[in-house]
Amino acid sequence: MAYKAIVIGSSAGGLIALKTIILGLRKDFMLPIIIVQHISPHSDSFMARYFNQISPLHVKEADEREPVRSGHVYLAPPNFHLLVEEDQTLSLSVEEKVNFSRPSIDILFETASYVWGKHLIGIILTGANNDGASGLEKIARAGGLAIIQSPESAEVPIMPMSAMDHCPTALILPLNDIPDYLNKINQ
Amino acid sequence: MIQNDEHDQNKANLTQNIEIELFIEAIFRCHGYDFRNYNKAHIKRRLLFRLSALGLKSISELQHKVLHEADFFDIVLKDLSINVTEMYRDPSFYAGLRKEVVPLLKTYPFIKIWHAGCATGEEVYSFAILLKEEGLYDRAQIYATDFNPLVLETAKKGIYPINRIKEYTSNYQMAGGLNSFSDYYFARYDAVIFNQDLKKNIVFAEHNLATDSVFAEVNLIICRNVLIYFNKELQNKVIRLFTDSLTKGGFLGLGSKENLMFTEMVDQYVVIDAKEKIYKKKVSDNKYGL
Structure with missing residues (x-):
């Protein structure tokens, strides 16, 4: 398989967009998925529990030093940055916010790109800021596949538009087409 | 191409x-x-x-x-170095210490506490205030260490930007604070300075968890969001250092995403509060640790 992992960044409106993607994936979907959804620092891990209940994939909040496994979906914990290590484990950081965000999409995308290079897929979804734009650009420059939710299909189009500015070569897909596109890659 | x-x-x-x-x-x-x-x-x-x-x-x-x-x-x-910290970061952790740890500390005539990796010191002052409110401060010796001498200078001064005080006050209340938070600092222009008497029993010192060794026997170690930067080997080494530094029955408080359960010293501790990551070093080797 050409691709080894998927990273997704989403912000305002992300819960519904993520649900569309996660529920649209085949139940034998193998590529590991790592997600940064901007979320209040004080929230608990309800999102991971909720997605895990409704999806056949294993959805969980990322733990430090956790190996990235196929068939799993990892969510960044509230108030921590999520990074990928060279040995394909996950690590956490409490360093300064990036783009006013912790977790930051750029940090996940950048570190994942170091590890998987051209074997990485990066996806930017709905949101009201520009986090993730430069991370997606890095993924594309390393030969990975950059996908952006079409602004028309996004609840808040600012983040997709900002990513399009940074990464003009990215594939633009309506939200509802993204899961099927990923399912075909996974075959 | x-x-x-x-x-x-x-x-x-x-x-x-x-x-x-x-x-x-x-x-x-x-x-x-x-x-x-x-x-x-x-x-x-x-x-x-x-x-x-x-x-x-x-x-x-x-x-x-x-x-x-x-x-x-x-x-x-x-x-x-990561120097991002705040007063009463994760207020429920401090509420947990107040509920589970303070009552036992009160039974000792003298207590020693080690804040390992204290960065700019916000959490050291947070806990010092808690000790005062519980009537424990005057019999406490607090060691606050970090490997970066520059952040220790800030910690020693106890002066912080005023723009976060609203957030800190709310954290203080959620952490179970008993008084008005403004009792503990003076505001001047764009900064607050914490009361000098909070520093009386605090020693700020350089200590590197990766290379330095035991320097005191303590009743409580607070080390939050430091281990997440270490690989397994260094995590185990540091937990060994903590275990060697704790008295029997001493307490260890870690960050919300750090877990003693995956280290090789797990058998030496009992879990006091699983969610807040508060552990107690066993008093004896029997399976209950009592």
Whole structure:
């Protein structure tokens, strides 16, 4: 398989967009998925529990030093940055916010790109800021596949538009087409 | 053509990883700071950030600077250390200490507390206030340590920007604070200074968890969001250091995403509060630890 992992960044409106993607994936979907959804620092891990209940994939909040496994979906914990290590484990950081965000999409995308290079897929979804734009650009420059939710299909189009500015070569897909596109890659 | 680009990208990445290892070795041998067992993704991000800020092309050039320019290491140390903290960060942790740990500390005539990796000291003052409110401060000796002398200077001053006081006041209340938070500081212009009497029993000192050893026997160690930067080997080493530093029945409080359960010292502790990551070193070797 050409691709080894998927990273997704989403912000305002992300819960519904993520649900569309996660529920649209085949139940034998193998590529590991790592997600940064901007979320209040004080929230608990309800999102991971909720997605895990409704999806056949294993959805969980990322733990430090956790190996990235196929068939799993990892969510960044509230108030921590999520990074990928060279040995394909996950690590956490409490360093300064990036783009006013912790977790930051750029940090996940950048570190994942170091590890998987051209074997990485990066996806930017709905949101009201520009986090993730430069991370997606890095993924594309390393030969990975950059996908952006079409602004028309996004609840808040600012983040997709900002990513399009940074990464003009990215594939633009309506939200509802993204899961099927990923399912075909996974075959 | 595209394939060549990708190949070059991969090769550049591998080269960069070699350079980072050499850089880390260089600062260890030249400056004594040991980052060899730190998670690398964070270090790589920080070094690449410094590289682009300086307009340099390779980490080898950074290595040259760190070996040959006297002051450059201060910048690198600042880049590589995490000094983000706040008063009563995770208020429920402090509420947990108040509920589960303080009642036992009250039974001792004298207590020693170690804040390991205290950064700029906000959490040290937070706990000092809690000790005062519980009537424990006057019989407490508090050690607050960090490996970065620059952040310790800030910690010693106890002066913080005023713009976060609203958030800190709310944290203080959620942590079970008994008084008005403003009792503990004076506001001047854009800063607050914490009361001098909070510092009376605090010793601020340099200590590096990766290279230094036991310096005291203590009843409580608070070390939050430090272990997440270490690999398994260094995590185990540091937990061994904590275990050797704790009295029998002493307490250990970690960060919300840190877990003693995956370290090799797990058998030495009982869980006091699983959610708040508060552990107690066993008093004896029987299975109940009593």
